[in-house]
Amino acid sequence: MKVISQEILYNFCRKYTDVRNQLLSWLNEVLNSEWKKPSDIKSKHKSASFVSNNIVWFNIKGKKDRLKTIVAYQTQTVFIEWIGTHAEYNKLKHK
Numbered sequence: 001m002k003v004i005s006q007e008i009l010y011n012f013c014r015k016y017t018d019v020r021n022q023l024l025s026w027l028n029e030v031l032n033s034e035w036k037k038p039s040d041i042k043s044k045h046k047s048a049s050f051v052s053n054n055i056v057w058f059n060i061k062g063k064k065d066r067l068k069t070i071v072a073y074q075t076q077t078v079f080i081e082w083i084g085t086h087a088e089y090n091k092l093k094h095k
Contacts, residue, residue, distance in 0.1 A: 001030050005080040012065075012083045022061045023083075036073055055081075 009027060013020040035041050038050050049057040058067040066089040068082040084092065 001033050001035060002075075002077045003027060003030055003080065004077060008080045008083055016065070016085075019061050019065055023067075026058065026060060026067070030078055034076065035071060035078075041071070 006027065009023050013023055029044070033040070033044075038056075041048050041056060042050075045058055047059045047063075051057065054071045054073070056069050056071050058069065059065070060067050060083070063086055065083060065085055067080070070079040070081055071077075072079070082092075
C-alpha cells in the first residue's frame with residue numbers, strides 16, 4: 001500500500017512519544033500490505049472500525065489513540081486523515 005500524509009503520524013509521534021513504536025509498526029505493516037477488501041484489514045486489525053466512504057478507524061496502543069484513514073483499495077492507497085487521543089476522538093465524534 002502507498003500511504004499518503006505520513007507527516008500527520010510523525011507530528012503526532014513528536015507530541016506523544018510513547019506511541020511512536022506502535023505507529024511506526026502500523027505504518028511499516030501497511031506499507032508492506034496489499035489490501036483488496038475490508039476483510040484483508042480485519043484479518044490483521046480485529047478492532048478496526050469500518051465506516052462509509054472507505055473510512056477505516058484504527059485503535060493504536062490499545063484504545064489509547066485513534067487513527068482515521070481512507071482506504072482506496074483499487075489504487076492501493078491509504079490516506080491518513082486524522083490521529084488523536086481517544087479523548088480527542090470522543091470530542092470529535094460528538095461534533
